[in-house]
Amino acid sequence: MLTHGSSGDAKLTEPEIPRLAAGMWKRFLLAGVVIVCLTATATATALLKANPSALWESAGATAAFVGALGAYGYATRRDLSSWARTLFWLLLALIVFGIVLIFVNIPGGHLIYAVLGLAIFGAYAIFDFNRLRRANMDEAVPIAAGIFLDIFNVFLFFLQIFGGNNR
Numbered sequence: 001m002l003t004h005g006s007s008g009d010a011k012l013t014e015p016e017i018p019r020l021a022a023g024m025w026k027r028f029l030l031a032g033v034v035i036v037c038l039t040a041t042a043t044a045t046a047l048l049k050a051n052p053s054a055l056w057e058s059a060g061a062t063a064a065f066v067g068a069l070g071a072y073g074y075a076t077r078r079d080l081s082s083w084a085r086t087l088f089w090l091l092l093a094l095i096v097f098g099i100v101l102i103f104v105n106i107p108g109g110h111l112i113y114a115v116l117g118l119a120i121f122g123a124y125a126i127f128d129f130n131r132l133r134r135a136n137m138d139e140a141v142p143i144a145a146g147i148f149l150d151i152f153n154v155f156l157f158f159l160q161i162f163g164g165n166n167r
Contacts, residue, residue: 051163061162062151065122066150072129074130078130083127113160115161118158118161121150
């Protein structure tokens, strides 16, 4: 039931809020399951094509890369929240470049894509660890999810560089 407040904005009454929230968790759960399934399928395909030495090299490089950049992000005293908009646009540019690589054969394009991806997600690792230092407990889960995505993408880019996809 909608009511109008003094400012003319529509507001939900108390009984409506729990009912709406109860239905939304199902949508979030479904979206989460779909994302996990798509991610698992893409990762399994990449890992099945990779040779074991490329997997070990990628894992070691990911640990060193994220560890060093995360330590810098956590240790720096500067507030890096101003990086958010720039990193977002760089990520969109990387996605567009990846789509262009599907249709246009650029010599060394996949290596360029992987190195740019490492640079962008390295900056995201610095940014997310800096956010983690400044966060309270309410912000910890989204930041942890962001750090997971940073590590996951860095691993996949290193796997592409070390020859894990047989290109």
